[in-house]
Amino acid sequence: MGVDPVRHPRPWLAALALFGVGAAASAFAWSLPALVVARAVQGFGGGMLEPLMLTAVATLAGPARMGRIMGLVAGAIGIGPLLGPLLGGVAVDAIGWRGLFAAFVVAAAAVLVVSWRALPGGVPLDPALRLDRLGLALLSVGSVAVLVGLAETSEDGGTLAVVGPIVLGLSVLAAFARHAARRGGAAVVDVAVLRNPTVLSATLVMLTLGLAIYPLFYGLPQFFQGVRGYGVLASGLLLAPQGAGSLVGMILGGRLSDRVSARVLVPSGAAAVVVGMAVYLVVGPTAPIAVLVATSVAAGLGVGFVGGPTTSSLYRVLTPHEIPNATTTLFVANQLGGAVGIAVLTGIVTAAGGAHATGWTPVAGGTPFWLPVLAGVAVAVGGLWLPRGVTLSEGTAQPQ
Numbered sequence: 334m335g336v337d338p339v340r341h342p343r344p345w346l347a348a349l350a351l352f353g354v355g356a357a358a359s360a361f362a363w364s365l366p367a368l369v370v371a372r373a374v375q376g377f378g379g380g381m382l383e384p385l386m387l388t389a390v391a392t393l394a395g396p397a398r399m400g401r402i403m404g405l406v407a408g409a410i411g412i413g414p415l416l417g418p419l420l421g422g423v424a425v426d427a428i429g430w431r432g433l434f435a436a437f438v439v440a441a442a443a444v445l446v447v448s449w450r451a452l453p454g455g456v457p458l459d460p461a462l463r464l465d466r467l468g469l470a471l472l473s474v475g476s477v478a479v480l481v482g483l484a485e486t487s488e489d490g491g492t493l494a495v496v497g498p499i500v501l502g503l504s505v506l507a508a509f510a511r512h513a514a515r516r517g518g519a520a521v522v523d524v525a526v527l528r529n530p531t532v533l534s535a536t537l538v539m540l541t542l543g544l545a546i547y548p549l550f551y552g553l554p555q556f557f558q559g560v561r562g563y564g565v566l567a568s569g570l571l572l573a574p575q576g577a578g579s580l581v582g583m584i585l586g587g588r589l590s591d592r593v594s595a596r597v598l599v600p601s602g603a604a605a606v607v608v609g610m611a612v613y614l615v616v617g618p619t620a621p622i623a624v625l626v627a628t629s630v631a632a633g634l635g636v637g638f639v640g641g642p643t644t645s646s647l648y649r650v651l652t653p654h655e656i657p658n659a660t661t662t663l664f665v666a667n668q669l670g671g672a673v674g675i676a677v678l679t680g681i682v683t684a685a686g687g688a689h690a691t692g693w694t695p696v697a698g699g700t701p702f703w704l705p706v707l708a709g710v711a712v713a714v715g716g717l718w719l720p721r722g723v724t725l726s727e728g729t730a731q732p733q
Contacts, residue, residue, distance in 0.1 A: 342452035345385045346445060351378030353441030360434035375437075384664040387644070388657045402587070402645075468521040471509035476669060478502030483676035522665055523658040532659050534718035535647040536666045538599060541715060542639055543670025545606060545708035548678035549575070552701060555682070555693035560618050571626070578630035582637020587645065589638075595646035599716030602638025605631050607709035614702035618695065639712060643719065650720050678704050 355375025362368035390402060424433045479502035485494040513520035526532045550572065557568035586598055609632030617625065644663065651659055678701055685697035693701065 342448070344381065345389070345452070346448060348378045348381035348385060349441055349445045349448060351375075352382065353438050353445065354378070356434045356437035356441060360431045360438065380668075384660045387664070388660045465516060465519060465521040468509060468512055468516065471505055471512060472521060472665075475502045475505030475509055476672070478505060480672055480676050483673065483680060518658060522662055526655065526658050526662055529655075529659075530718070531647055531650050531720050532662065534715055535643050535659075536662055538639065538643050538712055538715040538719070539663045540666040540670040541708045541711040542636070542643075543667040543672075544674040544677075545610075545705040545712060546636055546674075547671025548674040549610075549705060551675050552678050552682070552693065556613075556617070556699075556701075559693040560695050560698065561622075571622075571629070574626045574629040575633040575636075578633025579636045580633075582634035583641050584637070585634075586638040587641035590642035590645050594721045595642040595719040596717055596721050598638050598642040599719060600713040602635040602642075603709050603713035603716060605635025605638070607635075607706055607713070608632075609635065610702050610705040610709060614699045614706055617699040617702065635709075639716070643716070646719050674704065674708070 352375055355371050355373075355378055358371035359368055359375060362371050421433065424436065428436070478498045482495050482497065482499035482502065485498065510524055513522055513524045517523060517525055527536060553572060553575075554565075554568040557563045557571050558565065563571065582602065586602065590598055609628040612620065612624065612628040647659060647663070648656060681701045681704060682693045682697055685700040686692070686694040
């Protein structure tokens with residue numbers, strides 16, 4: 334269900350409050366199960382924030398500034414994977430993990446106060462657009478079941494342990510699709526927007542981008558430790574080149590997308606990802622570290638040329654009414670792609686490493702990098718179907 338927080342600020346304020354409450358509960362958690370539940374509440378609130386924020390930015394930016402603004406937003410989001418682990422480690426050492434969650438509470442409260450003062454009063458939300466609880470439950474259960482089945486491929490749990498959850502998950506997701514089709518725009522994800530070829534192509538690009546990128550933040554540290562033999566700190570720091578390249582690429586790609594077609598930028602960026610990951614695939618276990626750093630920067634730049642131009646090109650050809658649902662669809666697709674990608678990568682690592690592998694071992698070598706290589710190819714192909722329109726001088730879009 335897509336909601337524009339500019340017209341309906343209450344969902345944004347509620348998500349901020351939920352995030353803060355979850356963080357506070359995490360800070361005072363008395364046991365591991367309590368911490369897990371509190372983190373789930375915090376994650377639920379945090380998960381609502383990004384699509385709402387993107388919807389608000391798209392609504393306020395307008396076609397003429399869409400690429401530039403989306404590039405800045407994507408760049409800000411991209412700082413998280415780059416600085417998050419490092420700053421988190423420093424903060425935990427300085428104030429402890431409970432203190433870190435307390436800092437989240439303060440940050441959420443500050444943003445909540447500023448949002449309360451800055452956002453207009455809005456208009457009452459149509460009762461038909463209230464939270465689709467059944468749809469959310471079906472989507473969550475179906476997705477988790479599929480991920481559990483995929484994860485079992487790395488645990489040698491047997492055919493039933495793998496196939497059973499996957500079949501169950503796909504059945505529940507099919508039930509969700511039928512439910513969403515009946516509810517239309519009131520569904521947690523309006524599947525009807527996928528009938529728009531532009532939305533469908535952008536959704537496939539973001540889905541496959543998740544398959545290509547999220548597993549790398551999960552897998553690259555294991556590769557550096559298990560195959561290259563680096564320590565934990567060095568392996569974490571070696572993520573920085575890709576993060577830095579992604580940050581620059583997002584800002585630059587966003588600016589260029591105001592003048593250059595997404596059909597040029599997205600396949601070009603995907604090609605850079607494919608080349609970078611192909612180097613890891615072929616010579617990663619033995620290449621000089623300088624080569625891996627350079628290819629990581631190139632792959633990061635490529636990622637930056639995909640996300641911003643994809644979303645900005647989509648928003649240019651949608652009406653304000655269509656933007657909220659399209660944003661939710663893109664976000665869900667990207668997150669699901671990332672979750673599936675991590676599960677698949679884990680299975681590939683285990684299969685390539687042998688029956689008794691306990692992680693990414695030298696036996697597996699660079700084989701698991703086939704996943705981001707193939708996903709990058711899929712991103713490039715999907716990018717060829719994005720709209721070719723760019724912003725005109727009068728601030729309109731010219732899709733073709």
